[in-house]
Amino acid sequence: MSLTTTRAGTEAPATGAATRRSRGTAARRPLTGLLFVTPTAVIVAGLFLVPLAILVYMSFMDWPLLGSPEFDGLDNYRHLTHDSQFVGAITFTLLYTAITTVVLFAVAFVLVAISNSPRRGSRFYRTAFFLPYVVGTAAASTMWWVDSSDRLGVFNQVLQGTGITGKPVGFLDTPGKALFTVITLVTWKFVGFQMVVLLVGVQSVPGELYEAARVDGASTFQRLRYITLPGIKPTIALLTVLSVTGSLLAFDQFYVLTHGGPDNSTMTVVLALYNKAFQSYRLGDAAAEAVVLLVALIVLNFVQLRLLRTKED
Numbered sequence: 001m002s003l004t005t006t007r008a009g010t011e012a013p014a015t016g017a018a019t020r021r022s023r024g025t026a027a028r029r030p031l032t033g034l035l036f037v038t039p040t041a042v043i044v045a046g047l048f049l050v051p052l053a054i055l056v057y058m059s060f061m062d063w064p065l066l067g068s069p070e071f072d073g074l075d076n077y078r079h080l081t082h083d084s085q086f087v088g089a090i091t092f093t094l095l096y097t098a099i100t101t102v103v104l105f106a107v108a109f110v111l112v113a114i115s116n117s118p119r120r121g122s123r124f125y126r127t128a129f130f131l132p133y134v135v136g137t138a139a140a141s142t143m144w145w146v147d148s149s150d151r152l153g154v155f156n157q158v159l160q161g162t163g164i165t166g167k168p169v170g171f172l173d174t175p176g177k178a179l180f181t182v183i184t185l186v187t188w189k190f191v192g193f194q195m196v197v198l199l200v201g202v203q204s205v206p207g208e209l210y211e212a213a214r215v216d217g218a219s220t221f222q223r224l225r226y227i228t229l230p231g232i233k234p235t236i237a238l239l240t241v242l243s244v245t246g247s248l249l250a251f252d253q254f255y256v257l258t259h260g261g262p263d264n265s266t267m268t269v270v271l272a273l274y275n276k277a278f279q280s281y282r283l284g285d286a287a288a289e290a291v292v293l294l295v296a297l298i299v300l301n302f303v304q305l306r307l308l309r310t311k312e313d
Contacts, residue, residue, distance in 0.1 A: 052294075055287050055290055055291060056287075056291060058283060058284055058287035059076055059077070059287040059288040059290070059291045060072060060073060060074070060076065060284075061076075061284050061287075062075075062076075062284050063283040063284040063287070064281060064282075064283070065281040065283065069284070076284045076285050076288035077288050077292070079285055079288075080285075080288060080292065083285075085264060085267065085272055086269070086272055088264065088267060089264075089267045089268055089269045089271070089272040090269055092265070092266065092267060092268065093247070093248055093250070093269045096179070096182075096183070096247060096250065096268065097244055097247035097248055099179075099183060100186055100187075100243065100247045101240065101243045101244060101247060103183060103187055104186075104187060104190060104194050104243055105194070105239070105243075107187055107191045108191050108194035108195045109198065111125075111129050111191065111192075111195040112195055112198045112199050115129065115195065115199055116199060116203070126195075126196070126199070129191070129195050129196075130193065130195070130196055131192065132188050132189050132192055133189065133192040133193045137252040137253060138252045138256060140185065140188075140189050140253075141185065141252055141253045141255075141256035141257055142256055144181070144185045144253075144257060145172075145256055145257050148171040148172060148181055150168035150169075150170060151168070153171075155169070155171065156168045156169055156171075172257060172258055172261075172262075173262065174262065175262060175263075175265035175266065178257070178261070178262065178265065178266050179266060181257065182253050182254060182257055182258065182266065185253055185257070186250075186253060190243075194239055194243070197235060197238070197239055198232065198235060198236075198239070200235070201231070201232035201234075201235030202228060202231075202232055204231070204232075205227060205228060205231035205232065209231075210223055210227060213226075213227060237304075237305070240304060241304055241305065244300065244301075244304065245297060245301065248269065248293075248296075248297060248300075249270055249297075250270065251268065251270040251271055251274065254266055254267075254268050254271050255271060255274070260272070260275070269289070269293055270293070273286050273289045273290055273293070274286075276289065
């Protein structure tokens with residue numbers, strides 16, 4: 001009887017101590033997680049949330065470059081509806097986004113067909129197609145501007161040397177030619193990335209599906225329609241969001257190549273915002289344009305993802 005009591009007496013404190021240790025560990029877990037999250041939260045707040053709050057604050061102010069800002073209410077947003085340059089920039093940016101997205105996907109699918117073949121040299125093709133993506137956009141735009149020059153440009157020299165044209169083409173002289181030149185640059189620069197992502201998606205589709213389709217007599221187009229495209233739908237959704245967002249935020253290529261010309265015909269929304277802030281020094285109006293662009297991007301990406309997710313379901 002005494003032995004049982006002694007055991008019980010010795011076991012009870014041990015059980016109580018273990019319970020207290022487990023409670024202490026559970027209490028420290030939220031604090032440990034908070035310590036891990038704090039550096040990231042500070043970075044996000046310092047680099048995104050605080051500047052965003054300042055931007056929204058500036059959009060309600062008459063903020064000259066020199067002088068004291070004054071509260072302006074919604075006047076900056078009202079000015080946008082009467083700003084012909086901003087409305088024209090929206091129209092051109094949407095047109096540029098639609099054309100660029102379609103061209104990038106079309107060329108990328110052709111390059112995927114070339115790179116995914118079992119023939120010798122396919123790895124060389126993949127590397128060669130991807131290399132332009134490594135070049136920075138500003139550097140690539142500068143190189144393209146030199147190559148498009150009427151006097152020193154390689155493009156004109158090749159066209160005249162082969163007899164295709166008898167005089168310089170003037171790649172940036174008219175709105176149509178300027179848009180074509182920029183789209184060609186963007187395709188050359190970004191199609192390699194698009195090709196690599198699509199190639200990964202295509203190679204993730206099980207090969208047994210293609211073998212079964214060949215046995216059933218499915219044509220190449222039918223295999224593409226019923227196997228490849230449904231299999232890479234998440235990849236297409238990702239690339240669509242990236243392409244649309246990148247096109248709506250296009251700046252470097254237009255700033256270097258066209259400066260929005262000729263006659264503001266290639267003025268994008270971001271370039272118009274830049275000119276208003278750093279050439280006209282209307283910081284309040286520029287902040288309002290930036291807020292409108294941010295809201296439009298959030299809504300557009302939400303709608304895109306929602307539609308693609310609904311189709312996938």
